[in-house]
Amino acid sequence: MPPPDARPPVRHPDAPEPGTLLGAHYDQCFGCGHEQPHGLRLDATAGEGVSITAEFTVQPAHQGAPGLAHGGVLATALDETLGSLCWLLQTIAVTGRLETDFVRPVPVGTVLHLSARCTAVHGRKIFSSAVGRIGSPDGPVAVRADALFIEVPVAHFTDNGRDEDIKAVMENPDRMKVTRAFEVNP
């Protein structure tokens, strides 16, 4: 829970307009990258204020039980959607805590409709919530999450990422989308 002196989130003036399809932030991202054959390929769209909507279709590669989405995959979808809020805040942040409720089983083939919003900011801490619904934005709730993201410097990635992947991005910056409102180019 945000502390009492947390402030409401402020949409950055340079944030993408509501309705803008954000696209993948990194082509190898398991959540949104289009070069990840078994990834979620989640498509996120900027919403009003500090909110995001996103969709992904549960594929056979995402199964846990026969014909049902793996819970970790659903948590990833929530994490990715919540992470996309950072682009509206224009803040570089990583997931510190993700608390997930699995409300309903999600069959393979389902289009999961996700929505996320930032609820508060306190120093480096960004509080947010998300929900995933089956079949439509008004469909039955399947998953919910509350998250805490922590703002980090670019060095979080350059100091800790595997060298060959950091080098590959430096050699071909197009692998990290420049169409997003602000970009980290290590």
Ligand SMILES: CCCCCCCC(=O)SCCNC(=O)CCNC(=O)[C@H](O)C(C)(C)COP(=O)(O)OP(=O)(O)OC[C@H]1O[C@@H](n2cnc3c(N)ncnc32)[C@H](O)[C@@H]1OP(=O)(O)O
């Ligand atoms: C568009 C992009 C989409 C991306 C979507 C995907 C997002 C991700 O999955 S990111 C990958 C997963 N996450 C990670 O790998 C993060 C790994 N963890 C870390 O690197 C570090 O623990 C990190 C950076 C989060 C925090 O470390 P550090 O910078 O030293 O901060 P630290 O001083 O410990 O904590 C800062 C504040 O956050 C709080 N905090 C940190 N972690 C937690 C936690 N898990 N639970 C509660 N509070 C926490 C601390 O209590 C502290 O609070 P306060 O300021 O009130 O004292």
